[in-house]
Amino acid sequence: MIQGFSACKLTVTSHTLAASLHSLSLSSLTLSPSLSRFFWRRSCSISPAAASHLRFRSPEMAANDRKTPKLPVKGKRNILITSALPYVNNVPHLGNIIGCVLSADVYARYCRLRGYNAIYICGTDEYGTATETKAMEENCSPKEICDKYHAIHKDIYEWFDISFDEFGRTSAPQQTEVCQAIFKRLLDNKWLSENTMQQLYCDTCKRFLADRLVEGICPTPGCEYDSARGDQCEKCGKLLNPTELKTPRCKVCQNTPRIRDTDHLFLELPLLREKLEKYIEEVKGSWSSNAKQTTASWLREGLKPRCITRDLKWGVPVPHEKYSDKVFYVWFDAPIGYVSITACYTTEWEKWWKNPENVELYQFMGKDNVPFHTVMFPSTLLGTGENWTLMKTISVTEYLNYEAGKFSKSKGIGVFGNDAKDTNIPVEVWRYYLLTNRPEVSDTLFTWPDLQAKLNSELLNNLGNFINRVLSFIAKPEGQGYDSAIPALADGLSSESHDPTKKLAERISAYVDQYIEEMEKVRLKQGLKIAMAISTEGNGYLQECEFWRLYKENKPLCSLVMKTAVGVVYILACLLEPFMPSLTQEVFKQLNLSTELHLSLCDEKGDVNKAKIPWEILNAGHKIGKPQPLFKELKDEDVEFYRKKFAGSQADRILRAEAEAGKVAEELKKTKISDGGKKKSSSKSSNDGKNKAAPEPEITISRLDIRVGLIKKAQKHPDADSLYVEEIDVGEEQPRTVVSGLVKYIPLEEMQNRKVCVLCNLKPATMRGIKSQAMVLAASNSDHTKVELVEPPSSAKVGERVTFPGFEGNPDELLNPKKKVWETLQVDLQSNGELVACYKDVPLTTSAGVCKVSSIQNGSIR
Numbered sequence: 001m002i003q004g005f006s007a008c009k010l011t012v013t014s015h016t017l018a019a020s021l022h023s024l025s026l027s028s029l030t031l032s033p034s035l036s037r038f039f040w041r042r043s044c045s046i047s048p049a050a051a052s053h054l055r056f057r058s059p060e061m062a063a064n065d066r067k068t069p070k071l072p073v074k075g076k077r078n079i080l081i082t083s084a085l086p087y088v089n090n091v092p093h094l095g096n097i098i099g100c101v102l103s104a105d106v107y108a109r110y111c112r113l114r115g116y117n118a119i120y121i122c123g124t125d126e127y128g129t130a131t132e133t134k135a136m137e138e139n140c141s142p143k144e145i146c147d148k149y150h151a152i153h154k155d156i157y158e159w160f161d162i163s164f165d166e167f168g169r170t171s172a173p174q175q176t177e178v179c180q181a182i183f184k185r186l187l188d189n190k191w192l193s194e195n196t197m198q199q200l201y202c203d204t205c206k207r208f209l210a211d212r213l214v215e216g217i218c219p220t221p222g223c224e225y226d227s228a229r230g231d232q233c234e235k236c237g238k239l240l241n242p243t244e245l246k247t248p249r250c251k252v253c254q255n256t257p258r259i260r261d262t263d264h265l266f267l268e269l270p271l272l273r274e275k276l277e278k279y280i281e282e283v284k285g286s287w288s289s290n291a292k293q294t295t296a297s298w299l300r301e302g303l304k305p306r307c308i309t310r311d312l313k314w315g316v317p318v319p320h321e322k323y324s325d326k327v328f329y330v331w332f333d334a335p336i337g338y339v340s341i342t343a344c345y346t347t348e349w350e351k352w353w354k355n356p357e358n359v360e361l362y363q364f365m366g367k368d369n370v371p372f373h374t375v376m377f378p379s380t381l382l383g384t385g386e387n388w389t390l391m392k393t394i395s396v397t398e399y400l401n402y403e404a405g406k407f408s409k410s411k412g413i414g415v416f417g418n419d420a421k422d423t424n425i426p427v428e429v430w431r432y433y434l435l436t437n438r439p440e441v442s443d444t445l446f447t448w449p450d451l452q453a454k455l456n457s458e459l460l461n462n463l464g465n466f467i468n469r470v471l472s473f474i475a476k477p478e479g480q481g482y483d484s485a486i487p488a489l490a491d492g493l494s495s496e497s498h499d500p501t502k503k504l505a506e507r508i509s510a511y512v513d514q515y516i517e518e519m520e521k522v523r524l525k526q527g528l529k530i531a532m533a534i535s536t537e538g539n540g541y542l543q544e545c546e547f548w549r550l551y552k553e554n555k556p557l558c559s560l561v562m563k564t565a566v567g568v569v570y571i572l573a574c575l576l577e578p579f580m581p582s583l584t585q586e587v588f589k590q591l592n593l594s595t596e597l598h599l600s601l602c603d604e605k606g607d608v609n610k611a612k613i614p615w616e617i618l619n620a621g622h623k624i625g626k627p628q629p630l631f632k633e634l635k636d637e638d639v640e641f642y643r644k645k646f647a648g649s650q651a652d653r654i655l656r657a658e659a660e661a662g663k664v665a666e667e668l669k670k671t672k673i674s675d676g677g678k679k680k681s682s683s684k685s686s687n688d689g690k691n692k693a694a695p696e697p698e699i700t701i702s703r704l705d706i707r708v709g710l711i712k713k714a715q716k717h718p719d720a721d722s723l724y725v726e727e728i729d730v731g732e733e734q735p736r737t738v739v740s741g742l743v744k745y746i747p748l749e750e751m752q753n754r755k756v757c758v759l760c761n762l763k764p765a766t767m768r769g770i771k772s773q774a775m776v777l778a779a780s781n782s783d784h785t786k787v788e789l790v791e792p793p794s795s796a797k798v799g800e801r802v803t804f805p806g807f808e809g810n811p812d813e814l815l816n817p818k819k820k821v822w823e824t825l826q827v828d829l830q831s832n833g834e835l836v837a838c839y840k841d842v843p844l845t846t847s848a849g850v851c852k853v854s855s856i857q858n859g860s861i862r
């Protein structure tokens with residue numbers, strides 16, 4: 001037994017490792033952008049004076065911050081905020097960004113707005129197998145990969161206006177120092193054990209192969225994907241042990257590896273369980289429900305020793321003679337990055353990380369990272385016996401899905417951070433949409449039509465309209481408005497004499513209290529919803545008061561209304577700053593106010609009480625700036641352009657672009673220019689093609705493309721109470737998004753994971769902002785009070801075509817809605833007396849049998 005290790009000795013296979021320790025796929029942020037990027041197609045620009053007031057923005061101010069880092073202050077709320085470290089081998093997509101870095105940024109900005117002493121720490125996670133693998137793919141060193149992608153991440157987060165106090169790297173020397181110091185404490189305290197495990201070894205490469213460096217045939221029955229990775233099959237999703245793969249091969253040299261014993265170090269989590277459970281019991285009241293559930297599940301299943309070392313070169317070296325050729329496993333090393341990056345921020349980092357009496361730790365992440373932060377990282381820190389600042393509050397998001405499928409870094413599916421920059425849609429719109437769609441309790445869906453609806457309806461027509469109406473009216477010349485000066489109130493005139501103003505102030509004050517309550521509990525989506533409700537109140541107030549009429553008929557009362565309304569504009573700008581900081585900068589510019597001096601929501605300064613008296617917020621005579629529209633409409637053609645542009649994977653997009661370029665080149669080659677500079681053409685050939693349209697085929701049931709589908713997931717439509725949004729596998733590369741009006745008839749739980757009949761060649765239709773790409777067939781009784789799904793046999797193969805014996809032919813690629821093919825055929829689709837789904841008494845048939853309904857006889861199928 002090695003000196004310093006506990007006496008327990010066991011042999012484990014690498015299955016233990018693979019099943020429980022997956023690479024920390026984390027997400028992150030950086031600094032914030034140059035002001036020229038803040039506004040979309042606007043003629044206005046922020047003055048140098050205004051720019052100087054921006055917090056956490058300019059390189060100069062960032063440099064000053066580094067010279068004088070913030071430290072905890074006794075008697076103040078000291079809040080340490082982290083977001084999961086994004087892995088550095090790829091470009092972050094929108095799901096990564098909302099999952100942790102953007103959410104943490106909103107809370108950090110809120111804390112600063114409230115006057116709390118807060119710092120926000122993040123950085124790129126740079127060590128581990130994925131980096132080595134990416135370096136091999138790009139034929140460079142791991143360090144070069146990290147340098148490249150760290151810069152990409154930093155640039156993207158800068159554009160997204162993320163206000164880090166420090167955005168560092170786990171490859172910094174401080175990481176080695178802190179990580180090794182923690183390891184030595186665990187070793188001295190006898191929380192580590194030495195164990196033997198079996199791992200694949202490549203004799204050609206002369207190295208043990210990490211999970212991701214092994215590929216082979218998936219052992220899962222019915223899958224047998226031939227490029228399954230050693231840790232997980234990308235096709236069926238099953239977690240794997242590399243030794244389970246059939247015909248495994250080394251990803252580097254393609255030779256067959258062999259199984260070989262290797263010694264590793266393990267953290268004895270079972271021995272630390274009592275300490276861990278005591279800590280969890282003290283703090284879990286501040287955890288999000290998904291974090292509680294995941295942690296409880298891990299504890300229920302029983303904690304096992306966890307391997308903390310790997311047979312790699314790129315990582316923090318293990319400071320032990322026997323294990324000097326190994327590095328620390330990423331799950332052990334990466335969370336320590338929060339500490340080491342703080343050490344890069346200030347040499348007095350222990351005042352933040354070893355000060356639980358005065359510092360609150362808030363951590364933000366996606367749901368796949370929960371056990372690393374609620375079980376493993378706290379156990380590691382508890383095992384040192386030191387007085388660490390342990391996590392008080394954890395905010396965990398579910399997944400943001402993309403259109404018909406999932407965001408995927410490895411497959412390049414979805415909108416990535418650099419894509420968002422290239423759209424010319426301003427950053428405040430992206431932030432708003434992601435935050436209104438934040439998957440706090442369940443998965444949510446990104447769709448282009450939904451983004452369009454939220455921009456045009458909520459931002460442009462509600463928020464932008466209110467602010468512009470108020471400021472534009474004040475800016476009008478004397479005789480039409482107030483010549484850009486905040487009006488004075490007549491003596492004796494107050495809200496008590498004007499009921500609409502009095503009631504508005506009461507409602508705004510209540511909303512501000514609710515906003516603070518929700519934000520303190522890290523319910524960010526609800527906080528944003530409450531802030532936007534104030535804008536709705538403001539629009540209603542303007543309509544009720546009819547200020548344009550008051551200006552002519554009762555100018556003193558009009559002055560009260562407009563002075564109140566501009567106070568509400570100020571309140572809105574403050575409340576929305578955590579969510580849309582660039583918008584707040586622009587509104588403050590139009591108000592001619594400094595964010596440095598006036599942007600605040602502190603109890604100590606009485607800022608919260610200002611909401612009760614909005615007419616007193618801006619002084620009479622204060623000159624506002626020049627009003628400008630805050631948002632621009634996103635049109636249907638723009639939406640369609642973006643949907644096509646970002647369809648498929650990034651590799652697909654490159655191929656499409658190359659094919660398009662090839663087509664253009666071919667057309668240019670074919671185009672012949674005459675001496676006179678005019679294109680030559682053959683009138684004969686062009687006339688021959690005229691009036692030779694193919695005759696319309698007979699309307700027959702074989703023209704319908706009905707397939708067996710499997711509902712992978714169903715959820716309520718975010719904007720329609722009667723609609724479900726389903727993801728249905730119909731045998732294609734990606735599931736289709738289908739919107740169905742079945743909420744009144746079929747409970748949500750009965751929509752999950754069931755086979756259905758899907759009409760796949762209808763023209764896609766947008767339903768309340770979400771495009772439906774197919775239709776689920778269902779039968780209804782005569783008065784439409786009962787609806788049931790048409791179901792294929794349970795053994796029917798997903799994706800197979802439903803046929804009609806006696807009717808032959810291929811389906812149309814897409815039914816022409818003008819020809820009414822579906823409408824013509826649908827009248828003869830019904831369930832018979834034996835509950836079989838039929839077309840003119842011919843059953844809907846699969847290779848496994850006929851399709852049926854549960855109980856509706858002679859029902860109409862549609």
